Amino acid sequence: MSSITGIPENSPHILVLGMGGTIAGLAFNPEDSPLQYQAGQVGVEALVGHIQSAVPEGVKLVSYQLANINSRNLTDAHLTALGTAVKEALLDPVVKGVVITHGTDTIEETGLFLQATCGKLAQTQAKRVILTGAMLPSNAPGADGPSNLLDALRWASTAIDNCPGGIYAVMDGRGCMAMDLAKRHATALNAPLQNSPSSSVGLINPSWLSGVKAVQAAWNEDLPIPQENEWPWVEILTSHAGARAETVAQWLKSDVRGLVVAGSGLGGLHDAWVEPLDKAMAQGIALVRTTRTGAGRILPNIPEADASGCRAASALTAPRARIALQLALNAAKQANLAGKPLTWQDFFARIADLPEIR
Ligand code: ASP
Numbered sequence: 479m480s481s482i483t484g485i486p487e488n489s490p491h492i493l494v495l496g497m498g499g500t501i502a503g504l505a506f507n508p509e510d511s512p513l514q515y516q517a518g519q520v521g522v523e524a525l526v527g528h529i530q531s532a533v534p535e536g537v538k539l540v541s542y543q544l545a546n547i548n549s550r551n552l553t554d555a556h557l558t559a560l561g562t563a564v565k566e567a568l569l570d571p572v573v574k575g576v577v578i579t580h581g582t583d584t585i586e587e588t589g590l591f592l593q594a595t596c597g598k599l600a601q602t603q604a605k606r607v608i609l610t611g612a613m614l615p616s617n618a619p620g621a622d623g624p625s626n627l628l629d630a631l632r633w634a635s636t637a638i639d640n641c642p643g644g645i646y647a648v649m650d651g652r653g654c655m656a657m658d659l660a661k662r663h664a665t666a667l668n669a670p671l672q673n674s675p676s677s678s679v680g681l682i683n684p685s686w687l688s689g690v691k692a693v694q695a696a697w698n699e700d701l702p703i704p705q706e707n708e709w710p711w712v713e714i715l716t717s718h719a720g721a722r723a724e725t726v727a728q729w730l731k732s733d734v735r736g737l738v739v740a741g742s743g744l745g746g747l748h749d750a751w752v753e754p755l756d757k758a759m760a761q762g763i764a765l766v767r768t769t770r771t772g773a774g775r776i777l778p779n780i781p782e783a784d785a786s787g788c789r790a791a792s793a794l795t796a797p798r799a800r801i802a803l804q805l806a807l808n809a810a811k812q813a814n815l816a817g818k819p820l821t822w823q824d825f826f827a828r829i830a831d832l833p834e835i836r
Pocket of ligand 1: 498499500501517547548549550580581582583584611612613
């Protein structure tokens with residue numbers, strides 16, 4: 479029995495973990511204004527009950543509500559609970575796969591987090607963990623949640639064209655590695671997959687699959703899941719016209735452990751930030767540089783060479799780079815306590831330098 483969920487189920491099943499989101503949302507007046515709604519209102523058991531009759535025969539589902547939130551309010555503690563539950567499920571022989579219903583606002587963070595902490599385990603246990611959500615609340619006409627959930631359950635429970643165990647996401651009839659998911663549109667039904675390399679659910683194309691295998695071959699070891707109180711404080715700052723030195727300088731007086739700076743274009747930062755960021759690095763604050771454009775690879779010597787306390791984020795977007803930096807700072811701390819002289823940059827590189835799927 480899992481210590482997180484306490485589910486006393488001994489027959490093979492797919493575990494459905496509910497986190498909330500629009501997929502569990504209710505609109506006040508669904509016919510006239512479906513986007514005026516509250517996320518995280520319907521329990522995961524009801525969501526599963528709604529599509530139960532369409533689930534492939536012989537697939538047993540067990541649901542558990544880990545949270546029922548609007549994912550814009552996702553906390554470190556939620557990630558600790560989710561990562562721990564997923565890890566336990568992957569190690570539990572009666573759990574054959576995991577589906578997670580989640581809000582799409584921060585599904586990008588959760589996707590990267592699960593890959594970095596559970597990706598290797600999912601691969602070696604040959605189980606699929608599938609994140610899904612919805613763009614329309616559950617009572618809206620044409621709600622997309624039921625079909626997304628059904629696709630996720632099918633993908634988690636059936637052998638599809640050799641697709642290996644791993645951490646994936648499904649939206650709008652397509653699947654991708656969860657670490658590639660990024661919401662890049664406010665309302666479109668495929669918003670979380672707009673710029674993600676993906677493949678049709680049930681019809682996975684060979685080039686996508688070889689990309690997945692290349693990522694998995696490069697991913698050697700999962701990073702530890704920080705305990706609730708272990709997550710290092712990391713903030714995102716965005717460079718912009720009219721940026722002021724004070725925006726950075728105020729962090730020098732705080733306990734912040736890392737800053738992700740989203741530069742313009744190639745990841746360049748406003749000149750006003752150079753001096754306070756140098757001070758931040760001298761103070762031991764970890765710096766990661768990415769781009770506010772939302773896509774593209776950031777390199778260490780472009781547009782200018784990085785100082786040694788600053789790491790280019792490679793293809794990680796700012797929200798992903800923030801999670802990666804938190805995990806890397808925590809992993810380095812644990813390694814140092816165990817007498818291994820590894821730095822946060824060593825761990826960050828493992829996540830940032832994975833092959834890109836195109
Ligand atoms: N605000 C919602 C959430 O992230 C959006 C969604 O689920 O699509 O929970």
